[in-house]
Amino acid sequence: MASYKTQGIILKRTNLGEADRILTIYTKNKGKIKVVAKGVRKTLSKLAGHLELFCLTKLEIAEGRNLDIITGADTLKCFIKIRSNLEATNTAYYLAEIVQNLMAENQSHPEIFKLLDEVLEHLDNGQSKLLLAYFEINFLSYAGFRPELYHCLSCDKDAISKENYFSFHEGGLVCGECHKGDIKISDEAIKVLRLFLNRRISAIQKIKTHPKLAKEIENITSSYINNIYQKEFKSKRFLKTR
Ligand SMILES: [Zn+2]
Structure with missing residues (x-):
């Protein structure tokens, strides 16, 4: 054998x-x-x-x-601390559920393996808020849904300050003229998502003091992943941070 x-x-x-x-x-x-x-x-x-x-x-x-x-x-x-903290355990269940449901069997993605390991490590060190947003956006990117964050997906114009929307359907930015009832996205949120996609996990620390921005980012990444999955993640309802 x-x-x-x-x-x-x-x-x-x-x-x-x-x-x-x-x-x-x-x-x-x-x-x-x-x-x-x-x-x-x-x-x-x-x-x-x-x-x-x-x-x-x-x-x-x-x-x-x-x-x-x-x-x-x-x-x-x-990750011993994850298992002794209920919120961290629930967060880990959610990460596991995403990977289980959105990845096919026997398809190697070493970046996703590394990302999962990195995020569990941070979770074990006591971080949970925004860590999910960081995971979601990078996971989607490696799974083939990298969002466009520099140009309008409809007219290809550069993202202009203060007038951008995020289209879950198109997978990224659309400008003020092209958007069709998509969700507005702030310049700060675009900047943070770009940092996240460059695997700058340290950006999480900087946003911690801006709860409104953190909420905006979490809303975008979690809605984006739900839009792709087209179902509810069962473990999500146990998360207090969401
Ligand atoms: Zn446009």
């Missing part, structure tokens, strides 16, 4: 039979995978304790006839 090694973040665990589990994992090399951990619920299992939710884990996997099978697991990083 062929086997492979990779690193992955555990997104979901479902019990199977008496002692097994099916795991959904976001891996560095293969993107989202669904695998079986046999006997993992038995006390003496060597895998037990190494396949916890949201942990970054080194994996050895054998190709199976139906689902692949985990043959070795070693925890690299467990």
Whole structure:
């Protein structure tokens, strides 16, 4: 049987039979995978304790006839503080739900793996507000929905100060003349989203003191992702920061 090694973040665990589990994992090399951990619920299992939710884990996997099978697991990083804080736990569930629902299986996107790891790390350090907006906009960008933030999507004119709208349907800015009832977006929000897309996570700190701007940005990124998913994310209703 062929086997492979990779690193992955555990997104979901479902019990199977008496002692097994099916795991959904976001891996560095293969993107989202669904695998079986046999006997993992038995006390003496060597895998037990190494396949916890949201942990970054080194994996050895054998190709199976139906689902692949985990043959070795070693925890690299467990975000312990996330699990001791309810809001952080709910935020992690929301991140996991986004990745599970919007990514296809076995499609490698190492940038999304890195982004997920980075955001969980910050969440573990106590950050939660705006971190979701940062995740959403970058996730969408890597998933093929990078928003246009420099030109009007209809007439291609440069974004002019104070007269811009964000079209969820078109995926980015439309100018004052071309917009069709889209949501208005402030110059500050455009600047922050550009910084976010350049992976400047430090921008979050600067906006913390501007609750109105933070709200505007969160509203845009969460509406944009909902518009693409076209459904409600179940875990979202448990988030207080939203
Ligand atoms: Zn225009």
